[in-house]
Amino acid sequence: MKKITTLIIAALFGINVSAQKTTKIDVDATKPLVVIQPTMYGIFFEDINFAADGGLYAELIKNRSFEFEYPWMAWKHLPEAETRFNLVNELTIFNNARENAANPRIVRVDKRDATKDIGLQNEGFDGIGIKKGEKYDFSAFARLKKGDISLLVEIVNSKNQIIGSTTVALKNATWTKVEGVITATETDPKCKVNVIFKGGGQLDIDMISLFPQDTWKGRKGGLRKDLVQLLADLKPGFVRFPGGCIVEGRTLAERYQWKKTVGKVENRQQLVNRWNMEFQHRPAPDYYQTFGIGFFEYFQLCEDIGATPLPILSCGLACQFNSSETTPLEELEPFVQDALDLIEFANGGTDTKWGALRAEMGHPAPFNLKAIGVGNEQWGQEYFERYEVFSKAIRAKYPTIKLVSGTGPGSKGEMFEAAEKALTVLKPDLVDEHYYDSPKWFRENAARYDNYDRNRYKIFAGEYAAQSVATVSPDNKNNWECALSEAAFMTGLERNADVVYMTSYAPLFAHVNRWQWTPDLIWFDNLTSFGTANYYVQKLYANNAGTKTISIKSNGQNLIGKNGLYGAASLDEKNNEVILKLVNTSSDKHTIDLNINGLAENAVGKVISMIEKDIKNYNTINEPNKIIPAESEISITKSKANIVLEPYSFKVFRIKK
Template structure:
C-alpha cells in the first residue's frame, strides 16, 4: 500500500497513520550531532546536465516542430515530401550561413505545388491550441501569390488552415496563426502554392504559440516546467560528447549558435550514427537552441550556467584527431570570448551580441568546463594552455577539468594528480554503473583529499537490468547521494545524465524525463533528484548509528543537513531492501524544541522496486507527503521497504 499522493497541489500534512505493511519492524537508532555544524553545502550542489541526445533539443526541449526547416541537411529534402515543381536553390540566398532555399514553380496546371513536413516522428497538435507558422519568401514572377497552410492529422485530414499572400521580389518574413481543431500525436504540415507563379521560400517554421515564458524561438512548456520544478542549482550544457564531435569539424562551436536563429549554420549531431541499433540519419543540430537560450534557461530556472567547451580534441573513442598544442589560440579565444558574451559590457564585441539578442544585462557566468571525457597527456597538455590564459584574463572564473570517462582505472588515476597540479577548481567525474556499485560507493568520498580540487559528479546514473528507469535504480542513486551530501566539503556539484529522451527517437537510456510529441513523464529518478534539490540545506550535520556513518548497515543509508535560512533540520533516509524499519532518530545537543512538535515527511515508495512511471501511467511512483509528531529532541520514523524519505523539522526561534 502506497502513501497518499499529493500531486500538483499545496503540500497538505496529515497526522501519522500506520500502514498495514508496518506490522513488523527492524529496530535502529540514529544520532544527529546538532552541536557541531559541518561543511557548507553549495547552492549549486544538485543540478541537471543537458545534452542533445535522444532528440533532446531539436524534436524535444526546443519547441520548433518542423524538421530541416532551412533545407540544409545533407539531403536537402530529408524530412520533407515535395510535390509539384519544387527545387533546391542557392543563388542570392536569404541567409548566408544557411544558403539553401526552395523554389516553387506553379504553372496552374495542377492542384498545387508544395511541401509536407512530418516533424520529428510526427507533429503533435493539441486541440484548440494555436500555432505560429512563418517563412521567408520572395516572388520571382512579381505577382501576388497565395499560399495555403494546413495542419494535418494522421489520416491526412486538415485540422487547421490559413492562407498567406506573398508579394514583392525582396526576401520578407511572412507569418500566420493556425488553431488546431483536434488533438493529434502524429500529424504533419502541408504548405501549398495555389496560384500560378514562381516563389522562393526559406526557413519554414512552426512553433506552439505558447512556449516557456512566452519567449520567441522558445522552449516546449511542459519540458521546461519539469526542469524548473526540479529546483536545480546548476545547468551543464550543451552536452558531453557532442562538445567533442566525431571530428573537430563537427564539434559544438558556440559562436555558430548565437545571433538570429535563421542564420545559425546546421551541424551534424554526434549521436547521428553512434548506436547502430538506433540509427538516425536525420539527426542534426539546428542550433535554434543555442548558447543564448541555454544561458536564458539557466536564468529562468534559477540555475548557475556551466558551459562546456572543446579542448581541441575530437571524441577519443572515435578519432585521434587533435589540434596541435601550439595551434590552440582560436580554441582558447573561444573560451575567453564566451566569458565576454556572458558577462561583458554591451560596449564589448560579444557583450553587444548578447544585448542585441535581448539581454543587455550580464548572465553572471561563474564557471566554465574545458573538455568532456578526454584522457591522457594529450588532454592535460591542452587543458594547461586554457588554464593559463583563463587565470590571467579571468581569475574570477572557476575552471572544471576532467578525470576521464570512468570512475576508476588507469586514466582516472593518472588524471586526478594532474588536475591537482594544474590547480583546476573542480574535477568532473562520470559513472554509469549498476545499482550495486552505487550502494558500495556511498562511502566513495569519505577518504578524498580535503585540500585538492573539488568534485563535480557531472554524469551519473544507476543502470539496472535493461537500463530501466525503475525505483531500484532511483533508490540506488538516492543512497549514493547521501555520500555526496555527507561530503559536501569535497563534492560541490552533481548532475544526473542524460536528461531527456523521446520515446520514438532515443539512443541511450536510462533518462530522467521521457516524452512523446504531446506529453511527458517524470521518472522515479527525477523525483529523487527533486527531493534532494528542494531539501539541500546549507550545512552538513553528522548522523550516525553506533558511531558509524550510515552507509548500508541493515540496507539503510542516511544523511542530515541544517537549513540555516529556514531554521530547519532535514534528514534523508533510504531503505534499499524490502525489510521495514522502526528508526529512533535523536538530535544530540538540540537546545530548543521543534515547532509544533511536527516532522514533515516526503516519501517515495513502491512495494515493487521494478516499478516505473510511463506515459500511460505517469503517476505510478510519485512522492507522498504526511506528518508525524516528535518528542522534545527525537522522533520515530517508520520506514517501509523500497523507500526514500525526507524529514523536515522546524526549530523554534
Template sequence: MNFKKNIIFLLVLCTVIRVNAQKKEGILVRAGKADTEIASTMWGVFFEDINMGADGGIYAELVKNRSFEFAKPLMGWSVKGKKIAEGDVLVLNRQENQVANPRFLRLNVNAAMKGDVGIINEGFKGMGIKKGVRYDFSLMYRQQRSHVTLYVSLTDEQNNTIAETHFKLADTSGTWQKQGMSFDATDASGKAKLNIWFEGTGLLDLDMISLFPSDTWKGRKGGMRSDMIQMLADMKPGFIRFPGGCIVEGIDLANRYQWKKTIGPIEERQLIMNRWNVEFSHRPAPDYFQTFGLGFFEYFQLAEDLGAAPLPILNCGMACQFNTAEVVPLEQLDPYVQDALDLIEFANGDVTSEWGSVRAKMGHSKPFNLKYLGIGNENWGPQYVERAKVFQQAIKAKYPEIQLIYSSGTDPDSERFRYLNGELRAMDANVIDEHYYRSPDWFLKNAGRYDQYDRNGPKIFAGEYAAHVDGKITGSNRNIWQAAIAEAAFMTGLERNAAVVNMASYAPLFANTEGWQWAPDLIWADNLNVYGTPNYLVQKLFSTNKGTHTLSASIDNKSISGADQLYVSAVADRTKKEIIIKLVNTDTESKIREITLDSWKNIGSSGKLTVLKGNLTDRNSMENPALVSPQEQDIRLKGKTATVTLPPNSLVMLKVKYN
C-alpha cells in the first residue's frame, strides 16, 4: 500500500513540476518596439485554372462546350429525337474566316414536334441547379427560313423537369443574332442536364449556347459563382495572382496563355485546350478546355472587388520545361515583351491610349492600378535569365514603377535554385518567387528559412506552397490537419520575416471533388456546395489578422521557431489598436505559456483567444465541412501577462486591445 502511495505521490509531483516549468518559460512580446511594416500584400491568393477551377468552377457558365470548339465538337452534347435524318445535324467550320470561334452547329428541322429533334448538354459533371433561382438561357443563331420554337428545360437525375420555358426565334434575316429567355427552377439538382427541343420547320445555325444562374457574384450577368468567390472575399487577400501557374507556360508555346485572346466580346475569345487536360495519365481530363469567359479583364475586376492587388503572370518565351521545354529565339522575343508592355497599358493606361481604350470599352474607364507583374512561371536555367533580362530592360525603361517578379524555379533547395537566386540578385530583381511543395516535416524544419536573408536585397514572394502528406493519400484526403499545422508553423516564420517576405499564397486554390488533377487544394467544391479545408482556415486566420507592423516575440531573447515544438509570431495592428500573437504547438501534449506584453501602456485587461486544433488526420469534407473549425473564447490578463494553454497540435491566436 505504501508503495502505491509513493508512486502516486511521485506522479503528482512530476505533473506539478512540469506545469510549473511550463509557466516559468514565459514569452516576451516587445509590444512597444515595432520592427517592420507589414506589406498590405503579405497574404494573398493564387488562382490557376486547374482542378476545374475556372470552367466548371468559379466561372458560372453551366453549358460545357457552348461554342462546339472542343477537340471533339459535340463533346458534352448528345443529339436526340426520332426525326433526324442523315445530314440534319452538321458541325460547320469557318476556318480562317473566323479564327477565334470557327465552328457552329447547323440543324435542319423538318415539321418537328417537341421531342422529335433535340440536343442535350450534360454540363460540367452535371449542372448545379438551385431551387427558386432564376436561370438565364441565351444563344447565338442564324435562321435561314421560317420560324422555329425552342423548348428549353432542365431535368434532374431522374429525368424530372425542374425548370422550363419556350420561345420563338424572332429573326429570319439570315444574319447572326442573340436571343435568350429566363426561367426559375422549381427544384434543386446537382446533376441536371439542359434539354433544347425544336418545333417547326427551318434551317438553324447555333453557337454560344449558354446558361447562367442569376445569383452570380455581385449579380453580374455571365459572371462568377458567388459562393466560391465569397470564400476568397472572406480571406481579405492582399493580392490575387493569376492566371497561373503552369497554364501560363503551356505544354508548348502554342498552348501558352495569351492574355489578348481572353478579352473583348465572349464570342471572340479563342478557346484552347487546358494543359491539365493531358498532364496526368492517372487523372485524365479529355473535356478540360479554357473558354476564357474568365479572362484578364475579369481577373482585374475580381481583384478590384476583393480589394486585392492584381498580380498577372506572363509567358516569357518559354514553354513548360517538364513538357516540351520550347523557347523562343531571343531575336523573336519582341512580341512577348510587347505583350507585357501592352498589358500594363491595358491595366493602367489613359482611355485615350490604345489598350486603355480597350479596357474602357469593356466598361472600366478607371485604371486597375497594376503595380506587380510576374515574368514567367517556374522557369529556370540560363535560358530564363537571359530572357528575363530582356523583359526587365524594356519594362523598366517605360514603366520603372512596376515591381517585377521573377521565377526561382520549381523548388527551394536545388542547384537550379541557387543558380537563379544568385543571378536574380545580381540583376537587382525587385521580387523573387519561391515555390515549395514539400512534406510537413520540411515546413517545420524551415520555419526559420528567412531569418538570415538579406534585408536589403530583393523581396521574397512565397508564390506557391503546400505541405504534402504521404503520396499514397489522394484527393481531398490530403488536406488533413497535419499538413495545415505545419503550414501554420512555417507561416509564423514568414510573418516574423516580413522585412523580407512581402507576399505569400497557398496553391492550388480550388478543386472540384470529381474533376481534380492535383491535391491538396485550399478549397473544394462540387456543383452546389463549397467548403474550406483546415489549410484554408489557417490561411484565413493569418490573412485577416496580418496587422500592420511586426513585433519581437522571444524566449530568452531568441525567436521561437521550433524549440520545444513551439512556433510564434507577433504583430501590432496600429489601425485597430490590437496586439496579435500567433502560437503553433506541434507537440502531442498541451503547453502552458505566460505571455508578457512589454513596454505597452494602457493594455486591455482582457483579450480574445482563437483556437484551431484537431487530430493530425482530421479533415473537413462535404459531409462534415466544419470538423476542424476555429473556437473563440475570452481571456483575462493579469497586468500585462496572459496565461495561455496551447492544446496538442494547435494554432492559437491571442488578440489584446491597447490604447
C-alpha cells in the first residue's frame, strides 16, 4: 500500500521514481597503480579560425607589410576617389626585393601638393577592437626620400569619429623604425586606423603596425593577454605547435618552414594560410600568416605557461587531402636538416649557429626541447619511408629526443590498421592518434586502451573533439553533450595512463566571425573571449590530474558506461589528496554509495561540478557562463559517503587523504 501511495504521489508531482538509481563505488587509495605523465593534458595550437593573426598575435593591422596576394587588401585610400586616380599625390606599391627579398613590397608616397592630405585606412581583422583608456603602440618602417612629410595616425570608431591620435615626425633618409603612442578615449570593437601623410615630398613606408601595450607579460609586439591567460589557466603539460595541416601545406611550397619564422619580425616571409579557401562554406581570401608568432614565440609561450614544447615538422609530404606533393627520398636531406637545426635552435649552446640566433633573439638559455613530431596526419608507405629517414638521423645525433609519428586522419579502418602495423616496426616513442567523431562514439570508446598491448608504443591523443552534427560540418556546436561525452572518454585515457602519455583537444581557438572549423575550445571576438563547456572539462582534467592512478570499481568492474556512469581516480602525492572524476551521461539521477579505502576517519575535500539539464546548450560570446564549474565542500566519515550525480553531470572530487 505504501509503495502504491508513493507511486501516486510521484505521478502527481512529476517525479521519476524509477530514475533514482543507487550505485556502489569502491576506491582503493592505498595502492598506487601507474604514473600519470606530467604531459598528460596539454594544448594543440594551429593557425586555423584566425587563431594567430587576428587572434593570439595581438597585431591589430591586417596586411601590415602589403604582402597579401592583392597588396592593397584590407587598405583603403584616403580620400578614396581622389587618391586612386590622382597624378599629383600618389600612393603606389613599390617593389623593394633587392633590399628585402623576404618582404619586398612597400608603399611609395608622392606628395607633390603639400596642401592636400592623402592617406591609408586599415580595416583590421573584422574591425579593430579598442578599449577606453588603453594605450596603443603605433610603429612603421619609413625612409624620407625628399621633402618634409609627417604621419598623423588616427583611431576612428565605428561611427568614423576620432577616438585617439598621434603625430610621428619623419627625418631619416634610410629605413628607420618610427613610433608613437595613442591613448583611446572610447571602447569600440569595430574601429579602423587612418595613417595620414602631411606635408610634401617623397616617402617609402612599410610594416605599419598597431599593438595594445597591455599584452601578455607586457611584451612589445606580443600576444593577446586574455587568450594566453585562458591557456595558462589550463595548466597544460605541453603545447603542440604549429599544427596540424598548417605543417603540411596544400603544396610543399606552402608548408610551414620554421627557419622563415625566426629572426627579426620585419624580415620574416609571409605565407598564405592553407585554411583560407579550404572550405566553401567559410572562404577567407584574406587569411595569411605573418609569422609574428614564429617558433621562438611558440617556445617562449611554452616556457611562460610551464608547458613542454612539442614542435611538429614537415616530413616532405604536402597535405594528402590536397596536392599530396611528395619530395623524393633522395632529396629529403634539407627537410631532415631542418629538424636537426631546430633541435640546435631550441637546445644548442650560444656557440652554435642556431643557438646563437636564439640568444640574439633574447633567450640565451636553452628551451629544453625533449620531443619532436615528424609529419602531421600523413599516411601510407610514402609517410613511413620518410619517417624512418628522419628517425635514423635524429636518433643518431640526438638520442635523448623523443619522436612522435602520426597514424593518418582517423582512428579506425584500413588506413589506421596499416599505420599500426608499420609503426609497430618503426617504434616511435609516441604515436599521434586523432578522433573526430560523434558524442556516442566517445562514450562507447572509453575502454579503447583497456586491453592495449603494454609492450607497444605509447599513445598521444593529439586531436579529439566530439562532433555534434558531423565532422567538418559548419553546424557543429560546442554543446554539453559533446563536452560530457569527452569527459566520459577521458576517464579511459586517464585510467590507461601507462599507455596514454599525452592528450589534447583540437582545434584550440576560433574568432566568432571568422572561423573555418567548428567546434573549438576557446572562442573570441575583438575584445572578449570565453571558454566552452569543452574547455572547462579539459581544465578540470588538467588541473586535477594527480600523479598516479588508483583503482575505482563498481561491483569489481571499471566504470565504463553501465547506466551511463564513467569514472577515474588518482592520487595527488604532492598534496596528499585523492582525486575522483565521475561522469553521468544518462538522464537519470544516481545516488553513489562511495567507499574510499585509505582515508583518515574524518576526511574533507571539495567538489567541482558541471551540470546542465539541456545537453544541447552551449556557451556563447554573449552568454559565456551558461555552463561553467561550481565548487562546494564534502565531508567523508569512516571512508564512506553518499553522493548524488545529477543527470548529465561531471564532478571532480579532491579529498584530503
